[in-house]
Amino acid sequence: MIKIVEGEFVSKFNEKIEFDNLIKAVSLGYIAVFSKENNRIKEGYLFISENKIIGVYIKDDKEYFGDVEKFKEFYKNLKGNILIEVYKYNKDKMNLMKWLYPQIFKVKEEKAKQEKKKEEERKKRKVKLKLGKLISEEKEFEKFLGEGYYLIHICKEIKDSFEQGYLIFKNKSLVGAIYENNFGIIFKENAKNYIDNLIRDSGSRVKIFKLSEEEFNKIFDLYPDAKLEIVEIREEAEEELKETFEELSREELLKKLGIKEPDEEWVEQIIEDIFRPTSEELVELQNQIREDIYNYLMSNENIEKAIVDVKVDWDKEYIIDINVQVSPKKILGFIKKDIPIDKIKYDINNKVRNIVSTGKIRINAKIV
Known part of the structure; x- marks a missing residue:
C-alpha cells in the first residue's frame, strides 16, 4: 500500500484547472487530485521538481506508476466532485519518497517526447x-x-x-x-x-x-x-613463391627446406609452450588488472568503497575472473546517486581488453 509522505499545505482548488498550470503550482512537492464518482474515490498524485514531473501515482480501478500520459487521461476524464491540493516538500522528504517508492519516480515520458529524445540520441x-x-x-x-x-x-x-x-x-x-x-x-x-x-x-x-x-x-x-592489423603478402612475392614451389609435393618441399614432418600434437605443444605465461607473469597481470579496476571505481564520485578480487588462470588462453563489490555514497542516509552496474561491467571489460586482447573474461559486480 502506498502512503504518501505528507508535505506542507500550499493551496487547493475545487475544480479542474489547465494541466500546464497544474504542474506550475509548486516548484518542489506534489499535487494530489481527488474525485468522487458513484461513491467511489479516485486519487492521483503528481510529484514535481523545478516545475517538472518527476513522479506519478494513480489509484483508480487499479494502481499506475510513473505514467504521465495515463495521468493526463485520468485527469481529463475526472467527473463529479473534484478536489485538488498542493503540498510543498523539502529535499529530504522528496528523497524519502524516492527511497520508499522508487516505482513512482520511474517516469514514462509522453510518446512525442520519447520520439524527440530518441531522435536527439541518434544525432548525438x-x-x-x-x-x-x-x-x-x-x-x-x-x-x-x-x-x-x-x-x-x-x-x-x-x-x-x-x-x-x-x-x-x-x-x-x-x-x-x-x-x-x-x-x-x-x-x-x-x-x-x-x-x-x-x-x-x-x-x-x-x-x-x-x-x-x-x-x-x-x-x-x-x-x-x-584499422585492423593485417599482414599482406605482396603479389609479386606471392607469385615468386608459387613459381618456386608449384612443382614440388608437400614431402619434397619439406625435404628441400630441411623441415621434419610435424604431427598435430607436436604443433599444438609448440604453440602452447610459446604462448603459455609463467606463474610470475600471471601474478603480475592479476595485480595490474586489480589495480586498474580499483582506480577506475574509486574515480567515480558516487562510489564510497570498492572491493576488487581478480583471479587469472591459463588454459590454452587467459581465463580472468573478476568479482567487484561497490558501496554507493550516501547523503543524510540516502544514496547520493544510483550506480549503473551494467556500465561498470562494460567499462571493466573494456579496461581488461586493453590489457589482454584475447581470452575469457567473467565479471561479477554488485552493489552492497
Missing part, C-alpha cells in the same frame, strides 16, 4: 559514416562479398538504448571494425568481439553496402583507429 552518436550503395539486408552477409570494398552495418535498438557495429571489408578480407553503444565507442579486435555477439542477437539487423574506393578511404581518414 559519434559514428557517422556514408554507407554507400545498399546491396541487401540479411545476416548471412559473407556470400555478398567479392572484389572491391564493402561495409556491413549491424544495429539494434531497444527503448532508449542502442548498439551498432561496422565491419569494413576489402576484397573479402576484414580490414576494419567499429562498435558503438550508449556508453561509448571501441575499435579493432575488441569491437569485432562485440559485433560478433550483436550479429548473433535475434533483435539485430544487418545491412550490406558496396563502397567506392573513395568512400572506403574516407572511413579510415575519419576513424584511423578502426
Whole structure:
C-alpha cells in the first residue's frame, strides 16, 4: 500500500484547472487530485521538481506508476466532485519518497517526447559514416562479398538504448571494425568481439553496402583507429613463391627446406609452450588488472568503497575472473546517486581488453 509522505499545505482548488498550470503550482512537492464518482474515490498524485514531473501515482480501478500520459487521461476524464491540493516538500522528504517508492519516480515520458529524445540520441552518436550503395539486408552477409570494398552495418535498438557495429571489408578480407553503444565507442579486435555477439542477437539487423574506393578511404581518414592489423603478402612475392614451389609435393618441399614432418600434437605443444605465461607473469597481470579496476571505481564520485578480487588462470588462453563489490555514497542516509552496474561491467571489460586482447573474461559486480 502506498502512503504518501505528507508535505506542507500550499493551496487547493475545487475544480479542474489547465494541466500546464497544474504542474506550475509548486516548484518542489506534489499535487494530489481527488474525485468522487458513484461513491467511489479516485486519487492521483503528481510529484514535481523545478516545475517538472518527476513522479506519478494513480489509484483508480487499479494502481499506475510513473505514467504521465495515463495521468493526463485520468485527469481529463475526472467527473463529479473534484478536489485538488498542493503540498510543498523539502529535499529530504522528496528523497524519502524516492527511497520508499522508487516505482513512482520511474517516469514514462509522453510518446512525442520519447520520439524527440530518441531522435536527439541518434544525432548525438559519434559514428557517422556514408554507407554507400545498399546491396541487401540479411545476416548471412559473407556470400555478398567479392572484389572491391564493402561495409556491413549491424544495429539494434531497444527503448532508449542502442548498439551498432561496422565491419569494413576489402576484397573479402576484414580490414576494419567499429562498435558503438550508449556508453561509448571501441575499435579493432575488441569491437569485432562485440559485433560478433550483436550479429548473433535475434533483435539485430544487418545491412550490406558496396563502397567506392573513395568512400572506403574516407572511413579510415575519419576513424584511423578502426584499422585492423593485417599482414599482406605482396603479389609479386606471392607469385615468386608459387613459381618456386608449384612443382614440388608437400614431402619434397619439406625435404628441400630441411623441415621434419610435424604431427598435430607436436604443433599444438609448440604453440602452447610459446604462448603459455609463467606463474610470475600471471601474478603480475592479476595485480595490474586489480589495480586498474580499483582506480577506475574509486574515480567515480558516487562510489564510497570498492572491493576488487581478480583471479587469472591459463588454459590454452587467459581465463580472468573478476568479482567487484561497490558501496554507493550516501547523503543524510540516502544514496547520493544510483550506480549503473551494467556500465561498470562494460567499462571493466573494456579496461581488461586493453590489457589482454584475447581470452575469457567473467565479471561479477554488485552493489552492497
